[in-house]
Amino acid sequence: MILCIDCGNSRIKWGLRTAAGWRVQGALAHGEVGQLAALTVDWPEIQKTLLANVAGPLLAARVAAVVAAAWPGRPLLTAASQPAAAGVRNGYRSPERLGVDRWCALLGAWAKVGGACLVVMAGTATTVDSLRADGLFPGGLILPGLDLMRKSLARDTAGLPLAQGLYVAQPTCTDDAIVSGCLEAQAGAIERAWRRLGDPAAPCLLSGGAAAAIAPALTIPWQGVDNLVLEGLATLAGEMRE
Secondary structure, X not given: OEEEEEEOOOEEEEEEEEOOEEEEEEEEEHHHHHHHHXXXXXXXXXXXXXXXXXXXHHHHHHHHHHHHHHOOOOOEEEOOOOOEEOOEEXXXXXXXXXXXXXXXXXXXXXXXXOOOEEEEEEOOEEEEEEEOOOOEEOEEEEEEOHHHHHHHHHHHOOOOOOOOOOOOOOOOOHXXXXXXHHHHHHHHHHHHHHHHHOOOOOOEEEEOOOHHHHHHHXXXXXXXXXXXXXXXXXXXXXXXXX
């Protein structure tokens, strides 16, 4: 059994994986990282831990300390973006500079689809990454996430609120106009990237905390997929070495 941990900008997601699949998954706030140690009660047989971290070295060190105390002598392996792994080739100009969360999400998507798809992670930031039918990642987009868009308008403009409106095609109040505009911007970036794939059968895999809000604005085929980064870490488990 392996423990996969995804330290994102806002939360820590984790999952326990066996050869038969996921046993359990969960999420914690950054300040709750010590709660990972409670897994020893029900799952003392964890053999190794895989970590994908984009939340900075301090949180990575805290995770390492918790894992070392809870499962002494068992390895903690930290994922990093590579030129190629698990059937996916990294087309980034400097492959090692691709965010490891995006890399793991691409690996998780390839493991699920095995073909062309668009990989959208809608969290603090929204990332929109293309994956071709031959396994090449040719590049992708990063834009402010849905909440960041709303907050930037409230923070950096005079008189605009932190909108709590609804998505409508023709907004007739400011709150609806802001929420609808932010959603249209997210959906537009996603749909333009999907069309560049040139494959009408390619699904858009949509994951992350804002996925449910963005999905109704899309006019392309999409699939909701939970925890793609964890899926990618599980895919890497057989390739990562101590």
